[in-house]
Amino acid sequence: MRRRIYEMIEKGEQEDKISLYYDRFMIFCIIASVLPLCVKNSTNPVFYRIDRITVFIFIIDYLLRWGTADFKLKGEKPFLRYPFTFFAVVDLIAILSSLTPLYSTLKAVRILRLPKCMKPLKILRYSKGFHLMMQVIHKEKDNLFTIGLLAVGYILLSALILFQVEPDTFASFLDAVYWATITLTTVGYGDICPATSIGKIIAIVTSFVGIAVFALPTGIITAGYLAELKPKHKR
Amino acid sequence: MRRRIYEMIEKGEQEDKISLYYDRFMIFCIIASVLPLCVKNSTNPVFYRIDRITVFIFIIDYLLRWGTADFKLKGEKPFLRYPFTFFAVVDLIAILSSLTPLYSTLKAVRILRLPKCMKPLKILRYSKGFHLMMQVIHKEKDNLFTIGLLAVGYILLSALILFQVEPDTFASFLDAVYWATITLTTVGYGDICPATSIGKIIAIVTSFVGIAVFALPTGIITAGYLAELKPKHKR
Amino acid sequence: MRRRIYEMIEKGEQEDKISLYYDRFMIFCIIASVLPLCVKNSTNPVFYRIDRITVFIFIIDYLLRWGTADFKLKGEKPFLRYPFTFFAVVDLIAILSSLTPLYSTLKAVRILRLPKCMKPLKILRYSKGFHLMMQVIHKEKDNLFTIGLLAVGYILLSALILFQVEPDTFASFLDAVYWATITLTTVGYGDICPATSIGKIIAIVTSFVGIAVFALPTGIITAGYLAELKPKHKR
Amino acid sequence: MRRRIYEMIEKGEQEDKISLYYDRFMIFCIIASVLPLCVKNSTNPVFYRIDRITVFIFIIDYLLRWGTADFKLKGEKPFLRYPFTFFAVVDLIAILSSLTPLYSTLKAVRILRLPKCMKPLKILRYSKGFHLMMQVIHKEKDNLFTIGLLAVGYILLSALILFQVEPDTFASFLDAVYWATITLTTVGYGDICPATSIGKIIAIVTSFVGIAVFALPTGIITAGYLAELKPKHKR
Structure with a gap:
């Protein structure tokens, strides 16, 4: 029983x-x-x-x-x-x-x-769409991990640089990391933002380069998704 | 008559x-x-x-x-x-x-x-471009629906977690959902944003993971669009 | 002379x-x-x-x-x-x-x-990259135009709805269009944002659906770009 | 020794x-x-x-x-x-x-x-994923450079126009460039944003066109990535 x-x-x-x-x-x-x-x-x-x-x-x-x-x-x-x-x-x-x-x-x-x-x-797992998606993420997990690492490194570096240049803007280093993440993900709350000219220049460069780094995952997922779809088409 | x-x-x-x-x-x-x-x-x-x-x-x-x-x-x-x-x-x-x-x-x-x-x-419906686009959306509607569900689930979860951690920031649970949506779509008004350190850490993790979830639709539409274009090229 | x-x-x-x-x-x-x-x-x-x-x-x-x-x-x-x-x-x-x-x-x-x-x-025009890019934009101009029209329509509709629901938030209809554009392009300044619960719900729905509409151009350009690249590879 | x-x-x-x-x-x-x-x-x-x-x-x-x-x-x-x-x-x-x-x-x-x-x-360099990514960036560096130039030009032009129309909003030209970058990367802090009607119209047009310009890199990287993946699949 x-x-x-x-x-x-x-x-x-x-x-x-x-x-x-x-x-x-x-x-x-x-x-x-x-x-x-x-x-x-x-x-x-x-x-x-x-x-x-x-x-x-x-x-x-x-x-x-x-x-x-x-x-x-x-x-x-x-x-x-x-x-x-x-x-x-x-x-x-x-x-x-x-x-x-x-x-x-x-x-x-x-x-x-x-x-x-x-x-x-x-x-849900048996639905074709979800299954395919998981397969793509699984196959591209090395690339996505590398990009993830790159992104985290880039966030920490940006945070460190602006924290040195404008210590008065941030209450702690966590605030600097928070600012860098919110900026590079293009969320941009605006509750913490650079006040001095040098800080603004750093923010300009950071957000400009940041797009490139954060645009990569989309590209890789698309490419992986397409590569996964192709063989099925040909058979 | x-x-x-x-x-x-x-x-x-x-x-x-x-x-x-x-x-x-x-x-x-x-x-x-x-x-x-x-x-x-x-x-x-x-x-x-x-x-x-x-x-x-x-x-x-x-x-x-x-x-x-x-x-x-x-x-x-x-x-x-x-x-x-x-x-x-x-x-x-x-x-x-x-x-x-x-x-x-x-x-x-x-x-x-x-x-x-x-x-x-x-x-307009007879225009080639619009027709093709509708076809792609129709074909990928399963995948897009799965992602939509995932996105809504992720928004609700993020809202629930931050609502528990920082109840003072939000007037109601609707505000928390509003915050989560505005953050994850990377709009980021900044009218509601985390004030405490734990809240900021949650916001960092949330927006970081969120990009991946919200970057998927673009990839899928592109892949579907391309798959639709291919056969016509070959004939 | x-x-x-x-x-x-x-x-x-x-x-x-x-x-x-x-x-x-x-x-x-x-x-x-x-x-x-x-x-x-x-x-x-x-x-x-x-x-x-x-x-x-x-x-x-x-x-x-x-x-x-x-x-x-x-x-x-x-x-x-x-x-x-x-x-x-x-x-x-x-x-x-x-x-x-x-x-x-x-x-x-x-x-x-x-x-x-x-x-x-x-x-610059003779540079291979720029030339290819122009070709893709030229070829996909019908699709891009359709999407542009769709996007403008969606912006005006969102602006109209929120303008009716929350007339006090906006000084004029131009402000509502400005809000809708800034939201749907995910810029999200936050200088104008919904204050009431109904307005927030509309903002949630608007920004959620908006991503889909605004994610289309990227997909189309990528697909067009790739279709343009393919024949050259095969020859 | x-x-x-x-x-x-x-x-x-x-x-x-x-x-x-x-x-x-x-x-x-x-x-x-x-x-x-x-x-x-x-x-x-x-x-x-x-x-x-x-x-x-x-x-x-x-x-x-x-x-x-x-x-x-x-x-x-x-x-x-x-x-x-x-x-x-x-x-x-x-x-x-x-x-x-x-x-x-x-x-x-x-x-x-x-x-x-x-x-x-x-x-890390020997990891397959990172290697492939570098290859794509290297191959598409002409295109990415052209887009980078276009983006910088577009930022400067937007900054110049809004700086003329609304000189009171900006403390200096750097502020205008900062505003244009933050807007076009869709970060949108909201610490500097147009106050007059003409300024808002310019912001609407700028951010609308800006997406197209800034959506290009993603498409190009995806296409390049895919083109790189293809030959390996066929062999």
């Missing part, structure tokens, strides 16, 4: 109706538990009740998963090791944050449960 | 001169009725007169369309069903908003009439 | 040394006459002297061009028609704006002379 | 263990010497000690390199010419800026040492 419960909770195979319904119910609970985070004053009685109900469900889910841990974790002492797996820790913190009266930022831990919702959505 | 009026109003075939002139005249009237919306104080006497004349024309147009509804709507009781079709409702609200002395925001409903102007512009 | 002067001034052929030097000298004068525009107080004595010298050269150039107008303009009465050609009018206004003591914005007319500098730079 | 020291310092070949460790140690020292630049008050005692130690190491490194200059510099009088090579000058200034009690902006010179860290990272 423990095997049956495990299959129900974990497997999520297409044919297994009960498992499917369980997955859907848990997604609903996770989203319901995240919803109160979207409102400022979560002292609302409706949200309070949702909180009570979902925390009760999550406790049962937690205990069921713990009780069937030997099916999931191969190796020795699965029941001892389970509480230290990533999702078990997240679940425990999320449950405790709901039980304690202190409404702290700890509740944000619940967001980490959201990836769980992705699992039953793995049907 | 009712059939003739219907053909005149609705068909808009190339050879039918009167139908063509009627379409052009209605486009002129729609644009003329929208123009006063571009000015702040629409109490101007010129605009008032334009309003009177166009509303009179729209009433006649509305009655003519109603009177020939049986040619357009197949099935039972066309005259009863016509007033509940989309454009009939829009027309009615627009006419009533002009007739009543209350100059309310209801007048903005007229903008919904603008798609009507697209119909006689369907010649 | 008038023919010789005309060849010297206009032709600008590679072998003709004097013509080449004349062209270079005129570029130098045009740039020298534009330079004072880059400074705020052009009452500086150095700039004043430059102004005197260049205006003298431009008067001679103007008279020489007028005197050889019959070689340039085919047809009747070339001497009468010449002063009404585009560059002759620009030159005349620029000369007069320098001669009169009123330092007005009319001086900005000199900027219109800058395209003249492009002519001797036509060597 | 001097040859051995030279090999240890300069070569950095894969097999040479000591050379490898030396390179890694120097990278560590360079980064350690740059770190204090990331903090505002570098009067911190920990940073002071790091400064003392690294400057000592850099002096030894400088002397060792000078002493083995005849292996590096071919030609006459290598010991006399070495102190005037780029990195020797940078090293000297960096060392002196640490030794003198005046904590000036001269310390920023240390950033120029960072490229030295790239050398032992030349393994």
Whole structure:
């Protein structure tokens, strides 16, 4: 019977109706538990009740998963090791944050449960478009990694230079990195921007060169995507 | 004779001169009725007169369309069903908003009439460029939809995280979604931006990863466009 | 001898040394006459002297061009028609704006002379890269025009909608168009941005859809560029 | 023995263990010497000690390199010419800026040492992705240069026009160039933006046309990248 419960909770195979319904119910609970985070004053009685109900469900889910841990974790002492797996820790913190009266930022831990919702959505993975996209990203991951490294290096260098030239503009080095990232991604909030002439010249050069560096990923993804599409066309 | 009026109003075939002139005249009237919306104080006497004349024309147009509804709507009781079709409702609200002395925001409903102007512009659809573009978008609609979903999910997640970390920056969750969208599309107004160090780190990571997600559509459209062009080249 | 002067001034052929030097000298004068525009107080004595010298050269150039107008303009009465050609009018206004003591914005007319500098730079046109680029733009001009139209339409529609929803944010309809353009090109200054919730929702939708519309040109240029490159590779 | 020291310092070949460790140690020292630049008050005692130690190491490194200059510099009088090579000058200034009690902006010179860290990272150069990318950039360098020139010209022209139309918005011409660059790269800080109606119209036109100019590089890189990938696929 423990095997049956495990299959129900974990497997999520297409044919297994009960498992499917369980997955859907848990997604609903996770989203319901995240919803109160979207409102400022979560002292609302409706949200309070949702909180009570979902925390009760999550406790049962937690205990069921713990009780069937030997099916999931191969190796020795699965029941001892389970509480230290990533999702078990997240679940425990999320449950405790709901039980304690202190409404702290700890509740944000619940967001980490959201990836769980992705699992039953793995049907998405079978969609042709998404599959192809993942293949391209996988194939070009070396290039994308190199560009990522280049971009990070460029951001740090720009931040360092402007931080030296205009120390008064930035409260800390983090601010300089923040400025460089926001500039080079062309977001450009404008909450921190160069005030002196030298700083402006550096900003001009930085943003001009930056486009080239940040335009590369698009090109590579397009090229990779096209290279992937070609052979299928020819066959 | 009712059939003739219907053909005149609705068909808009190339050879039918009167139908063509009627379409052009209605486009002129729609644009003329929208123009006063571009000015702040629409109490101007010129605009008032334009309003009177166009509303009179729209009433006649509305009655003519109603009177020939049986040619357009197949099935039972066309005259009863016509007033509940989309454009009939829009027309009615627009006419009533002009007739009543209350100059309310209801007048903005007229903008919904603008798609009507697209119909006689369907010649555009025969242009090679536009046709090809539509074909590409149609073929890649699965991929574009997947990316759209991914982008919306990413925006909501970013909004949720920063909303938890910096609740004081945002008046409501809508503001957080607004911030995330404006950041990830690299518009970056800067009216709402992170104030704390943790918030800034989240903004850095968010905008950095965001480029990759938002750079994908361009790549896919290019690749699809090129794949569409290829076969024609080879023949 | 008038023919010789005309060849010297206009032709600008590679072998003709004097013509080449004349062209270079005129570029130098045009740039020298534009330079004072880059400074705020052009009452500086150095700039004043430059102004005197260049205006003298431009008067001679103007008279020489007028005197050889019959070689340039085919047809009747070339001497009468010449002063009404585009560059002759620009030159005349620029000369007069320098001669009169009123330092007005009319001086900005000199900027219109800058395209003249492009002519001797036509060597650039022979560079393979520039030539190819022009070819792609020429070939895809139908598509680019369609997209341009679409983009302008989308900007006007967005401007119209937000202008109706939030009339207090904008001083005039021009401001709304300015906001829509700055948003959709992802520049996002943030000097004008939506203040109400409905306005923010419209901004979210607008900027989200806008990327798709504005990402198209890049894709089309890339595809066109590649299609242009392909045949050369195969031969 | 001097040859051995030279090999240890300069070569950095894969097999040479000591050379490898030396390179890694120097990278560590360079980064350690740059770190204090990331903090505002570098009067911190920990940073002071790091400064003392690294400057000592850099002096030894400088002397060792000078002493083995005849292996590096071919030609006459290598010991006399070495102190005037780029990195020797940078090293000297960096060392002196640490030794003198005046904590000036001269310390920023240390950033120029960072490229030295790239050398032992030349393994990166052998990575397929980076190699391919460099090849594409090298092949398309004519096109990219032409576009770069076009972009700079467009920035200067936009700056000049808005500077004439709205002189009150800008403190100097540099500000106008700064505004044009920040606008055309779509960063859009919003610290300087047009205030008058004519200025706004110019900004609208400028940013609209600007996208086309700045979207070209992406297209060219993609096309070049793809052209480079193709032959390998076919073989």
